Amino acid sequence: MTHIQHNMATHGSVFFAYQQLAGKGQQGKTWVTEGGQNIIFSAIIDPNPLLVGQQFRLSVAVALACYDFFRRYAGDETSIKWPNDIYWRDRKAGGILIENQIRGQQWHWAVAGIGININQTQFDPTLLNPVSLKQITGKIFDPVQLAKELCTYLTQRMHQLFNHPFSALLEEYNRYLFKRNEVVQFKRLNTRFNCTILGVNEVGELLVKDGPADRFVFGEVSWGWETEK
Template sequence: MYKILANTIFLGKDVHFLPECHSTNDIALNLVRQRQADEGSVIICDHQTKGKGQRGNLWQSHAGKNLIFSLVLRPDFMDLSEQFYLNMAVSNSIRRLLQDYVPHLEVKWPNDLIVPGFGKVGGILIENTFSGKEWEYAVVGIGLNINQREFESANAASISTITGSQFELEEIFRLLITQLEQGYIQLKKGKWNEIKAEYLMHLYRMDSWANYSAEGKQFSGKIVGINADGKLQVELKDGEIAIFGLKEISFL
């Protein structure tokens, strides 16, 4: 059972625990619409049956082995054009904590957490609600492979498969919520340059030549940054900088 956290300012003061659910993001969004959840609320479940990932993929997880939860935030201090800074702040916070367990953890754009040579250990899916041109709520869905040992995908891994150890989920949850709150406060304080610099410092394939595909064609490119909208900036062999949004480029 996941309890209300005593060591945070506002995150985790309202915790909704479910043994099983279809999607913590969907439940969080419904609670927000019904005014039963506000900033800082956490929805967590042991077994998510229809978890959502980026690009419309499913997030598959074995019951009781991993951390699957959603945070409700209210980033109305940000402009809608600045949404990717929330993404970066969340990614940075998770990486900071998990790097204590697995060194060499990197963020694969836009928000997968991977350990090169092992695979993907986590992912983030942020779904927003708006009122006109104003940001109402952000529901931050987080899935982290902690103790699961078997995966259908050869590209998936867990903290346990990498280290050979088992971990206490509630302890990692408590530490992670604290780290996420610190990252969100950093965002509220306007330390945007620091957030972006940290994100780029640990970005997978940053400043390295690698193979990609876009519009059915394969090419060699080097990630050189992200623009203000969070789109990927890739240098091509001819020196041109190409810009790619979500679903517009595939890593090979």
């Protein structure tokens, strides 16, 4: 966010990192990666003409770009875990954190931080289920070249977001949604419960059936296995 704070932001600027020791994840979690082995970058995005209340739309577009990229190499078992993690089977391959600069009712800038596991094979033991492209394919990749490819997918999805109806993006997001139409376990406060995931609506609420409510906002519930350690 430094470039934004000093009025140096340019839409489409991307900042690559060789190593990340204290990266920020969702809900205050950290993202630690092995130097030179993964994709780690932040992209500056001018969200205009999106409104402040449409922040989830940007999250959908970025998640789909990461999905497009990862699926190209890992195949159809790739999915998007609500709200914006990239999964392969039941294992986490990447994550997205979007930070926004909002003044009054104006959404000025967004910074999309993206981390995707490429060549790393040894992970922090406190992580429950990480996976990398190397573990999936048995191949070694050039993270810089792959990051450039990811930027191409990001550009395509941004164009779609800003120039076409959001309904098409949301339909794709739901099509690739992790565990859709499956029974899963969540934890809400101190109570665990099972429910069936139906999809996600246009404001980012997770829609379910057979749970204590029919929808949840991000942060209201956690996935059952994420609270096991």
